[in-house]
Structure formats: C-alpha cells, structure tokens
Amino acid sequence: xxxxSALRKEVLLQWRSRAQFFGVLIFGATALLLFSFxxxxxxxxxxxxxxxxxWLALLLSSTLTLADSFQLEMEQRALEGLLLLPADExxxxxxxxxxxxxxxxxxxLGLVPVMVVLYDAGTDRIAELVVVILIGTAGLSAPGxxxxxIATQARARQTLLPLLLFPLVVPVLLASVKATSLxxxxxxxxxxxxxxxxxxxxxxxxxxxxGLLFGRVVxx
Amino acid sequence: MPTDESKHRxxxxxxxxxxxxxxxxxxxxxxxxxxxxxxxxHYMGEVQxxxxxxxxxxxxxxLLFTFAxxxxxxxxxxxxxSWDSRMEGAIEVGVVYAALLCIQGAIWAKPTWxxxxxxxxxxxxxxxxxxxxxxxxxxxxxxxxxxxxAVWSSVATIIAYVDVPIVYFSxxxxxxxxxxxxxxxxxxxxxxxxxxxxxxxxxxxxIALVLLRARLSALRLRSELAPPLPEPGxxxxxxxxxxx
Numbered sequence: 001x002x003x004x005s006a007l008r009k010e011v012l013l014q015w016r017s018r019a020q021f022f023g024v025l026i027f028g029a030t031a032l033l034l035f036s037f038x039x040x041x042x043x044x045x046x047x048x049x050x051x052x053x054x055w056l057a058l059l060l061s062s063t064l065t066l067a068d069s070f071q072l073e074m075e076q077r078a079l080e081g082l083l084l085l086p087a088d089e090x091x092x093x094x095x096x097x098x099x100x101x102x103x104x105x106x107x108x109l110g111l112v113p114v115m116v117v118l119y120d121a122g123t124d125r126i127a128e129l130v131v132v133i134l135i136g137t138a139g140l141s142a143p144g145x146x147x148x149x150i151a152t153q154a155r156a157r158q159t160l161l162p163l164l165l166f167p168l169v170v171p172v173l174l175a176s177v178k179a180t181s182l183x184x185x186x187x188x189x190x191x192x193x194x195x196x197x198x199x200x201x202x203x204x205x206x207x208x209x210x211g212l213l214f215g216r217v218v219x220x
Numbered sequence: 221m222p223t224d225e226s227k228h229r230x231x232x233x234x235x236x237x238x239x240x241x242x243x244x245x246x247x248x249x250x251x252x253x254x255x256x257x258x259x260x261x262h263y264m265g266e267v268q269x270x271x272x273x274x275x276x277x278x279x280x281x282x283l284l285f286t287f288a289x290x291x292x293x294x295x296x297x298x299x300x301x302s303w304d305s306r307m308e309g310a311i312e313v314g315v316v317y318a319a320l321l322c323i324q325g326a327i328w329a330k331p332t333w334x335x336x337x338x339x340x341x342x343x344x345x346x347x348x349x350x351x352x353x354x355x356x357x358x359x360x361x362x363x364x365x366x367x368x369x370a371v372w373s374s375v376a377t378i379i380a381y382v383d384v385p386i387v388y389f390s391x392x393x394x395x396x397x398x399x400x401x402x403x404x405x406x407x408x409x410x411x412x413x414x415x416x417x418x419x420x421x422x423x424x425x426x427i428a429l430v431l432l433r434a435r436l437s438a439l440r441l442r443s444e445l446a447p448p449l450p451e452p453g454x455x456x457x458x459x460x461x462x463x464x
Contacts, residue, residue, distance in 0.1 A: 143379060150372045154362045164359060164376060167352035170344070171386070205382055213375045216296055 002087045006095025013072065014103055020068070025107055028061040029114045036118055043120060050121035051180035055173055058108050059140065063162050065107070066144040069100055070152040083218060093214035097145040097207070104137035123183045128192075132183065135199045136176030142206040143168050149217050172206075175199045232431075239428035243421045250417030258410045267331050272414045274324040276422035277317055282384060284314035284426055285353065289381040292374035301441055302434075304370040307377060308360065309433030311353050313426055318350040342398035345387040352380035366444050 014021065035053040039045050046053075073079035082092060112129065116122045123129055144165055151161040179195040254272035261268035291307035294300065325343065326336040337343065356376045363369040 146375070146379075150359070150376070153368065154359065154372075155364070156362050160359060160362050163355040167348050167355055167383075168379065170348045171383075174344075206379075209379060209382070213296075213378060216371050217375055219371070 002091035003094055006087075006091050007098050008095075010095050010099030011102070014099055021065070021103065021106070024061045024064050025110045027064060028057045028107060028111045031057040031060055032111065032114050032118055046119040047121050048185070050115050050119035051184055052177045053119070054108075054111055054115045054180060055136070055177045057111055058104065058137070059166070059169070059173060061107055061111075062104055062137075062140050062144060063158075063165065065103055066100060066141075066148045066165070067151065067158060067161050069096060069145060069148045074152050079218060089215045089218060090211050092218075093145065093149075093211055097142050097210070100145050101138050101141035104141050105134050108133040108137055121184045125183050129180065129183050132176060132179045132196070132199075135196070135203055136172060136179070138203045139172030139176070139199060139206060140165075140169055142203070142210045146210040146214055146217060149214065172199065172202050175202070236428040236431045239424045239431070243424035243428060246417050246421030246424065250414045250421055253417065254414035258414055261411075267328060270324055270328045272418050273422070274321065274328060275415060276419040277321045277324060279419055280422045280426045281314055281317035281321055282388060283423065284310045284317060284430070285349065285381060285384050287430070288314060288353075288377050289384070292377040292381075295370060296374045296378075301370070301445075302438065304366075304374075305434040305437040305441060306430065307374065308437040309430040311356055311373075311377065312433050313429045315350060315353050315357060316429075317422075317426065318346065318353070322346060322350060340398050342387065345383060349380075349383045349387050352383055353377075356380060366441055 032053055035049075035056070036046055039049065070079070073082065083089060109130065112133070144161075147161055147164045147168075151157045151164065154160055175195045175198045179192060179199065182192050182195070250272060254269055258269070258272075260266050288307050288310035291303045291310060295303040295307065322343075325346075329338065330336050356373050359376055360369055360373050363372060
C-alpha cells in the first residue's frame, strides 16, 4: 500500500514534468544520429551495431533522467519530511525505482523507431524486443535510483552519477545489447535465452541489494 | 599513563615496516628464482615469466577488494571509524593493484596474443572492477561529511563487489581466451615455488600499504571530526578566569 502511494506520487510528478521526458527523448534521438556520423554512411555496419547504439543512447539519456530523480526531494528538504512519515523507506525507494524503470522503458521504446529508421534495423519479434527493453532498463533503474540518491546529495552530481553507475551496469548493458542484436540480426545459435537469464539474474541482484541498502543511504 | 594503548601504537608503528621488509625479501627471492632459475615455459617461452608477478597481483587485488567488502559490511552493521579507514586503504591499494594487473596483462598479451587488449570476459570484468572501485574513490572525494562519506562508500563497495566473484569465475563460466586457474597439482614445483614466494610478497606488501593508508585516513578523519578551534578573540577572553 505504501509502495502504491509512493509510486503514484512519482508517476504523477513525472506526468507533470513530461516536457522534460520529451527533452530527454530528443537528446537520445540526437545521440543515435551522432553515432551514425562516427561510423559513416556504411548502412550494413550501422545495422550491425544498431543494438549497441540504441543501448548507449539509452544509457546516456538515463543519466539525465536519473540525476534529476531526487532533485525535488532535496529542494526544501522534502526528503526529510518523507522519511518522517510512518512509512518504510524501502517503499519510497521501490516507488521511485519502478517509476524510473517505467520512464526508461518508455524512453527505450521511443528510441526504437528512430533506430529502425536511421539504421534500417527492423525486427519482426516486437514482443520480445519489448521484453528485452523492459528487463534491460530494470537493470539500469535499480542501481541508478540508489546512486542518484547518493549523487544528488554530493558535490559534482552530474559527474558522480555516471562515474558510479557506468562500470556497474556493464553486464546489464552487454546482455541487453547482445539480446537486442540477436533480435535484429537473427539468432541461428539460439543464444537469446542465456542473455535473458543473465539479465534477469542481474535484475534480481540489483533490485534486492539496492532496496536493502537504500535505508542507509538516506538516513541522517 | 603509558597505557597498553601507547604500547600497542608503538607496536603497530613497526608492523608496516616489518611487513614491507619481508615483502621486499620475498619478492626479491621469488623474482630472482622466477627470472633466472625456473625454466622457460614450453609454449610461451620467456614471456611466461611475467606470470610470477601477474598472478600474485591478481590474487592480492581480489583479496584487497574482498577485505574492503568485509570492512563495508562491518561498518554498516556494527559501526566503528577504523573500518572506514581500513576500507579506504584497501580500496586505494586494490585500485593500484588492479591497474597494475591490467598493465602487466597487456605487456604479456602483446607478444602472446598479438594485441595489448582483448575483449575477453576475464579482461573485461577486471577492467569493470577497476573502474567500479575507482568510482568509489571519486565518491569519497566528493563528499565532505565524514559520516555520509563512510556510509555511502560502504554501500557503493557492497554493490561494486558483485563484480569480483564474476572476475574470478569468468574463465570457468565462459569459454575464455584467458588461462584457467592452475593449481599446484597441475604445475611443476619449479613454476609454483617462485609463484608462491611472490604471492606472499605481494600480499605482505598489500597489507603494509593498507595499514599505512588506513593510518593516514584515520588521521585525516580525526582532524575532520575534531571540534573546531575557538576564535582567537574568544580564547583571549576565556584565559584569565577560564578553566582552559
């Protein structure tokens, strides 16, 4: 119940600041455009690397949304007010992490058409692509939310978040890129399952561990 | 009173020096044996001799991060500033060891594999481990409040440690280009004697460096936690009848 109210608050806040979401989406699309300049107009090479570009664009965009995720709570020390409520701080964390997850998934799904158009990287397995984006962004949002809580309270917030988050999400990024790539380029060896299992394993580790440790991060 | 504490301090002052001396002796003998006595390996030839520092560095780096993880757990669940200082020392030395590990690996890989770096699971996970802990050192520099710094870096250490077992098992889980772990039963004595000497040498060196860094960190912490000195004017006013 506490989780539902926390999630409701986050989703409502995100809905009210949706202009920012579209700003980040445009940032992600611009990043996808820029990657194609790095490779050059070789369409087969672009298609080959499209999954990597999609996830890198998503990762770069995620730092923008995640860095701001605790900003409102820090203004006028609202976080202290929230922590004083007779509620478990874990529900606050999971509410925020789920809201960030939904936002990142929406961002990922919004970037897919851009990728398809720019890199000619379509796939028929839409449902599986949605699943990969959902479980991939879950692996980004859980540690991202925790580190955002840390980075927002520290100096050099914009530098610190990627510095802490990027090494940590390498396995998630790798598995997501591989799984997406197999969907776009075909999967003759049937490797999809192993990458999905790896992603799910990291999701389970991060969602449980970060939830357990969040209470210590915000305590005063 | 010249209490046990001062004796303990005098004793612990010499511990790093003794460990350093032992480490230097062990590393000197181990490296001499490895470079001049042990035979060259059948396939790799002379290049293989880097193993006598590379493998001990790897073991010590993993142990250092494991120790940092233990310190983080103890600090979070039981408290105690000394654990924060030890954790900082262990991460600092661990990062240096992990960086050395990558450099030694690259020096070995160029003549053996023909490239400085390969995106093999062992190498990739080691690089990730290095950068994850480097990020924690950066975090410690960006937080001024000692309590928050200690708690947050403990949390970050616990999460970053997820990568360390993956580094260790990467050669077993994936079909890796990197060698699998050897054991004394599969390696001749001429190979594992220098390896073992250097392993203890690197370990003692690591412990000595951690002790020194932890002491430095504890001193820095003490000055941070000390109450601020009174204003010069306030001190003058307090001296005539004051108890200070």
